Amino acid sequence: MTRMSLTTRMSLMFMLAVTAVLTVAGLSFNNLSRHHFKMLDQQALNEKLHSTQRILTGMNSIDQFSEFKPELEALLGAHRDLTALIIDSDGKLLFADPGPMNVPEKFRTTPNNNVWEWRDQEQMYRGVTAQAIVAGQDKPLTVILVYDVTQHMSFFETLERWFWIGLVISALVSAALGWMVASSGLRPIRQVTEVAASMSAKSLKERIPLAPVPKELQNMVLSFNAMLARLDDAFVRLSNFSADIAHELRTPVSNLMTHTEVVLSRKRNIEDYEDNLYSNLDDLKRMGRMIDDMLFLAKSDNGLITHENKSIELLEIVEKLIEYYRLLADERGISLTVSGRGSVRGDVLMLHRAISNLLSNALRYTPEGQCINIDLQQKGMSTLIVVENPGATIAPEHLEKLFDRFYRVDPARREGSPSNAGLGLSITRSIVEAHEGKIWCTSSDGKTAFHIELPSIGMRAV
The missing domain is CATH 3.30.565.10 (Histidine kinase-like ATPase, C-terminal domain)
Incomplete structure (x- = not known):
């Protein structure tokens, strides 16, 4: 399974973070706006309701209703989106401005001052139902005030639609910006990678410049440069070690070859051969000690030395x-x-x-x-x-x-x-x-x- 690059992951994380913040902010704004408009509608309905109740309770009898009707029309007809209904206890419609409305039965008996909402096809209504006591009447009148809030709801639906469109666009833009920022921020890491990829025995002197590197990556670059310095030093020591081994072994080998060639150049007596063998033995012992020492050091370098305690x-x-x-x-x-x-x-x-x-x-x-x-x-x-x-x-x-x-x-x-x-x-x-x-x-x-x-x-x- 191919893993995503660090730049891609950072871009996606940046996009998700921006999208989450915008989503929370947008939903919070939408809910607060809806709540605010609902409270305004409720306040307006309650004000109209209280004024209507005050007019109705001011009548001495139901017979005076026609005298107070102009006052009710002036009060309730000033708002073009408001529909007002006044119904007596027998269900007779006494007042309807601007005209009759078929309000569902369940909203006609809603307790006082409770705002209800009602959707009729494409229309959205918000209303309140209350009662008004009239002198000489055994049963109170029912007052129903209904606001047509379709325009408000249409505004919020349009706002939500554009919000989601804007959210998608913002997510894409934030992903692109995140990619640019991540690519720029990770440039020093790419430099480290390029230097590491170009490393060879002849380029261990190269170092990553510290000046353009962000503060967060300076420790990594310092560590990498220090590692290169250690590798360079170790390589130089290893090269010198190899050269020294060759030099140290060349002398006894040359001695062995020279002595042997001299002895074999002509026939000699037994004493000359013995002297040559003793001389060769000294050089062989020296080589043997050197090899033993190098084996000991090799074991030491690899942690293979064991000792008594x-x-x-x-x-x-x-x-x-x-x-x-x-x-x-x-x-x-x-x-x-x-x-x-x-x-x-x-x-x-x-x-x-x-x-x-x-x-x-x-x-x-x-x-x-x-x-x-x-x-x-x-x-x-x-x-x-x-x-x-x-x-x-x-x-x-x-x-x-x-x-x-x-x-x-x-x-x-x-x-x-x-x-x-x-x-x-x-x-x-x-x-x-x-x-x-x-x-x-x-x-x-x-x-x-x-x-x-x-x-x-x-x-x-x-």
Whole structure:
């Protein structure tokens, strides 16, 4: 089933709203007008009736009726649409102006001052029936006053007919106006759609201008532009990541090919073949570690990392790592110190790997004869791990990007040893985030520190 467009629905809603308002207003005006004219007719009939009753009750006997007849004619004959009938108790017509009228019997006995309505074919009448007491008469006279309101009713019927015609025209006009207003108001949405439809890897820099957008849609446009910025950033990072992967894998593959070609260029003794195989093995191990790291990051990106949830004493992990890196540190005269303690829940091997990556990174950039300090702090709901080392200050614009894959502060040179693929900090961040923590870096006054904040024991579900 095809759904109507938003413009069509808004136009129909606008048309229905206008039609409903006009219908209520028109019907209300019609009913109020009818009621107003009815009240005017009733007032006029009552005034004529009271005047007639006063004349009739002023007679001393029915014999004087002919003397008062001119006065009645003057009173009741002034209105051309009024018919007046006076009937005695025997049903004899005593007075009829402008002439006799065949009033239905049921209206001849209607209680005093009750206005009744009567339709005779195309004619519409509104009248009142009352009684008048005459001196010397045992039974009262019946006075019937009837207004011919056909002209009024014809006016209202014409008014209603034109009202419905006008309502149809107004509905069509309002639908057209609603379509124009909706189309104009939804133009920014069409712009968003056009930009979204034209999006490609080469046009992610395009943005929707905010100036012509209505206030109600500015948040949507801002969100869309922000989404484009995130997509652009993610695409650039993905492109760089792909290029970096190719670059990182090209070196060991080239080494393997070169070594193999050299060895196969002529016959060699067994020792040369063994040396080539050992060299190839080193490159294969490096490639294997890189592939494992990339698989780990891919699982992290898709939320597939699962880990144990055991109670861990961080001091024990740090002391083991210090013992492991002690020999490498002593060769360069670098000292390793640890202070404080803290406990968290998590996976021992994963946290061991995260802290090991930070220590390895610190050793790589710490000048000879300096000191690396690991500080553990238990702070209420969280535990803080700080690995601080002296060295060159990192510019602020690089701090947030240090955890990107293959990111280099100085892209013109390769940092670290050949075994360093530039994935260690990315893996560390993935491990920390898998433990519901956060990691950041600070660098100033010749000191760089990596901070890891993890929930303390009891703050994470077991």
